[in-house]
Every structure is written in C-alpha cells, then in structure tokens.
Amino acid sequence: MSSDYYETLGVSRDATPEQIKKAYRQLAMKLHPDVAAEPDAADRFKKVAEAYEVLQDPKKRDLYDRGGDPLGGGMGGFNGAQGFGGGQAGFDFGNLVDAMFGQQRTRGPRSRVDRGQDALVRLSLELAEAAFGTSKALQVETAVLCPRCSGSGANEGSQPVTCRTCHGQGDVTHVQRSFIGDIRTTQPCPTCRGYGTVIPDPCVECAGDGRVRSNRSITVKVPAGVSTGNRIHLSSYGEVGPGGGPAGDLYVDVTVQPHEAFRREGDDLETVVRIPMTAAALGTEVAVPTLEADLEDSDPADRAVQVRVPAGTQSGTRVALDGHGVPRLRAGGRGQLGVTLLVQTPTRLDDEQRELLRQLAALREETDSEGTVQRHGKGVFGRLRDAFAGQ
CATH class of the missing domain: 2.60.260.20 (Urease metallochaperone UreE, N-terminal domain)
Structure with missing residues (x-):
C-alpha cells in the first residue's frame, strides 16, 4: 500500500471528489506510458491509478483515512504485487477514459422504463x-x-428473463493484454443492450x-x-x-394569421378608415368596427366604436382609442386601437358637381394655387405610408 495516496495525487486530505478526479486526470494524461518518455512513467502511472482507485471510492477512502488497508493487503484491483501484469483483475481502462474526459459512467443494468421525449x-x-x-x-x-x-x-404470459451473456449485469468486460499488463474495457452488453434482461x-x-x-x-x-x-x-x-x-x-x-382590417403592433391594433373629402372638411362622426366584431358571441354594443372627425381633418390623421386593442398577456388592461383617417378625393364627377367645386375654388381663391411643400414630422409621413401599405 502506498504511504500516502493524497501525496501521490498531489491533493489535500480534505479534497473533494471533483478535485481528486481532476488531479488524477492531469497525472494520467501526463504519465500514461503511451505518451510519457520517462523510464519510470509506468511505475508512477501505477501508483497514481492505485491512489485514484482508493480515493474515488467513498468506502475505500474512509477505510484508508482510518488507517485500514482498502486493498485487502495486496494491490486490490491491480492484482497484488503483479500490478498491471498477469492475474484476472487487471486495470479498468474505462476509469482512465472517464477521468481524462470527465465522463460519468453508470455501471450495471439500465431500466427499460424511461421518460419520453418532448x-x-x-x-x-x-x-x-x-x-x-x-x-x-x-x-x-x-x-x-x-x-x-x-x-x-x-x-401475455411472458416476461423478461436474465440475459445469459452478461448474467444480468447489463455490461460486459473485455480483457486485452498490453505491455503494461491486462487492460479491461467495459461496454453495454450487445445481447440485451444494457438492460440485463431480454424479452423472449x-x-x-x-x-x-x-x-x-x-x-x-x-x-x-x-x-x-x-x-x-x-x-x-x-x-x-x-x-x-x-x-x-x-x-x-x-x-x-x-402563429397568428394576418387580419384583413387590423394590423397588430404589440398590444395595439391599427386600422385605416376612408372618409369623403366633404366629411373631412365639414367634420363628422364615423362608426369603426372593433375586433369584437369577429366574435359571434360578443355584445353588439362592443362591435363598433364611434370616432369623431373634426372639421378640417387632414389625410393621415391618427386617432388613438384606449382600451380597444389586444388584451395584455397575463396582465390587466388592453392596448390602443389606432384609427388612421384617409381623406378620399372624388375621381368621378358629373357636370353639376364639377361646377360646384369650381365655385368653391373661386370662393377660396384656389383656382390658380400651386402646391407648397410643408415640413412635418416623420410620424405624419410614416402613418400615411403605413396606411397606404395596408390598403
């Protein structure tokens, strides 16, 4: 038995399992005979592996800390004085792989019952x-x-039976001789796929x-x-x-489908209402359908809202109606219903209507007026652009 396993691994006596595994991983990668050139690398590797064999097992570590011999007087898993060579025990190469790559391997049969996928x-x-x-x-x-x-x-009438290949262990061990001794590798049983039982x-x-x-x-x-x-x-x-x-x-x-009349922006709804030129000039009040109109069981009084159009309303004016938008998810209240007003210019006029417009233009001294560029905030043009895009 080594005089001090903790010293061999270079850890303190109160080292955690993670610290022990990390120390072993670093030393094993450094001292493994396949990569180390030092002549004493194989002997040092055996000592490091023996130390890890004891300290990674809580029961063996406790026995060692109390002064006992965790390997039963010999070299335990290293077959006494033979170390890596000879004997039936050999060295479990799986432990080395686990330590090097930080993998956790579960030995023994695995359950046939497992959680399903999402x-x-x-x-x-x-x-x-x-x-x-x-x-x-x-x-x-x-x-x-x-x-x-x-x-x-x-x-019906049948049940799983113990696998004859692994005898219910769920995994099988293969022993391979090498210049450093017998190396054991443990893998899931190919017959029962690691379950330890087969269904005949x-x-x-x-x-x-x-x-x-x-x-x-x-x-x-x-x-x-x-x-x-x-x-x-x-x-x-x-x-x-x-x-x-x-x-x-x-x-x-x-996925929410597009609506023919409303565009959703967060908890707000946007819609466009066209009004005649005369209504925009004189002022009026229009009934604007709400989203409740799509619900068969909604209150008829909630299916439309009256919007006041002041005299002289310009095309692109947006009226915000609080509490008529989308209910907030897992919260109280609703967003706004934004109504953008588009003033429609008549395109078909009879002779009488055309004459009346000429008279109006004369009264307003607009017969020879030229267009002027008026600077507005970007919000006005943005609303107009959005409104026309939603036509």
Whole structure:
C-alpha cells in the first residue's frame, strides 16, 4: 500500500471528489506510458491509478483515512504485487477514459422504463382568437402506451428473463493484454443492450418497446393576448417513454394569421378608415368596427366604436382609442386601437358637381394655387405610408 495516496495525487486530505478526479486526470494524461518518455512513467502511472482507485471510492477512502488497508493487503484491483501484469483483475481502462474526459459512467443494468421525449406541434390562430383566448382541439401523433402489453413489452404470459451473456449485469468486460499488463474495457452488453434482461416473447403490437404510435385529440386552452412565436407548455402531453415510462411535455407553437382590417403592433391594433373629402372638411362622426366584431358571441354594443372627425381633418390623421386593442398577456388592461383617417378625393364627377367645386375654388381663391411643400414630422409621413401599405 502506498504511504500516502493524497501525496501521490498531489491533493489535500480534505479534497473533494471533483478535485481528486481532476488531479488524477492531469497525472494520467501526463504519465500514461503511451505518451510519457520517462523510464519510470509506468511505475508512477501505477501508483497514481492505485491512489485514484482508493480515493474515488467513498468506502475505500474512509477505510484508508482510518488507517485500514482498502486493498485487502495486496494491490486490490491491480492484482497484488503483479500490478498491471498477469492475474484476472487487471486495470479498468474505462476509469482512465472517464477521468481524462470527465465522463460519468453508470455501471450495471439500465431500466427499460424511461421518460419520453418532448413533442412540438404548431397551431394557427385568427387574430380574434389570439387576442381574446380560445380553446382548440388538436390532432397530435405521438407515442402512447401499448394497449396490448400496457408497457411491459412482453406478450401475455411472458416476461423478461436474465440475459445469459452478461448474467444480468447489463455490461460486459473485455480483457486485452498490453505491455503494461491486462487492460479491461467495459461496454453495454450487445445481447440485451444494457438492460440485463431480454424479452423472449416480445409483444406483437409494440415489438417489445412498450409503446405504439397513435393519433390522439387534445384540447389546448389558448390564453388571451398570445402572439406569433409564443409557446404553450402542456406538461406530460408529449411522447410516452420506452417501457411505458412517463410522458414528455408538449409544446404548442403559436402563429397568428394576418387580419384583413387590423394590423397588430404589440398590444395595439391599427386600422385605416376612408372618409369623403366633404366629411373631412365639414367634420363628422364615423362608426369603426372593433375586433369584437369577429366574435359571434360578443355584445353588439362592443362591435363598433364611434370616432369623431373634426372639421378640417387632414389625410393621415391618427386617432388613438384606449382600451380597444389586444388584451395584455397575463396582465390587466388592453392596448390602443389606432384609427388612421384617409381623406378620399372624388375621381368621378358629373357636370353639376364639377361646377360646384369650381365655385368653391373661386370662393377660396384656389383656382390658380400651386402646391407648397410643408415640413412635418416623420410620424405624419410614416402613418400615411403605413396606411397606404395596408390598403
């Protein structure tokens, strides 16, 4: 037994398992005979591996700290004085690989029961459905529990039996001789794939997997205020796991379709209303439909809102109506309804209408007027551009 395993690894006696593993990894990569040129590298490598063999095992480490011999009087896993050479134990090369690359390997049979994968489906909504919330029925194709074997994977009257290759261990060990001694590598059993058991008579419905593919209908409750890109999380509605394991989660990816009259900007709605030139000049009041008009069960009083148009209103004027936009997702209140007014110039005039306009132009001394460029803020032109783009 080494005089001081801690000194061999260069760690303190209160070193954590992570510190011990890190020290071993660094020394093993430095001293391994395949890469080290020093003549004593193989002997030092044996001592480092022996120290790690003890200190990485809580029980062996505790026994060593209390003054006992954790290797039973010999070299334990290194087959006594033979070290790496001869004997049946040999050196587990898997531990070296794990330490070098920081991998955690689970020895022994693994369970046939495992959690299923998450699933993703897409849901297309009308603007009113996204704004006010709705419930939607979705057809989802996922793995479900096998109805024939209820997840066991075996036909009726049959059950898994111990694997004859690995004798229920789930992994097999191969020993290879090298110039430094016997090197053992442990891998999942190729017969049982690491389960430790095999199913001699698999279920004819699921072929031993414990689950089958199936279409099922689920109802998704869509909260008010969702928008394109939002995802609705449904816990345990995903794929059922192998062996009838717990289902994963289902994610519903929301897409909101464009609306013919409204454009959504966050929690605000924008719409364009065209008014006659005479109405803009004289002033009027117009009824503007709201998004509630798309809902069959909405209150008729909520399906339109009156908008006052002052006399002399210019094309591109935007009127903001608070509380008529989209309900805020998981919050109170609603956004604005922005109404952009477009003044329509008549394009078809009869003789009487044309004469009346000439008289109006004469009264206003506009018969020979020339256009003038008036500077405005960018917001005015921006609203006009957006309004025309939405035609």
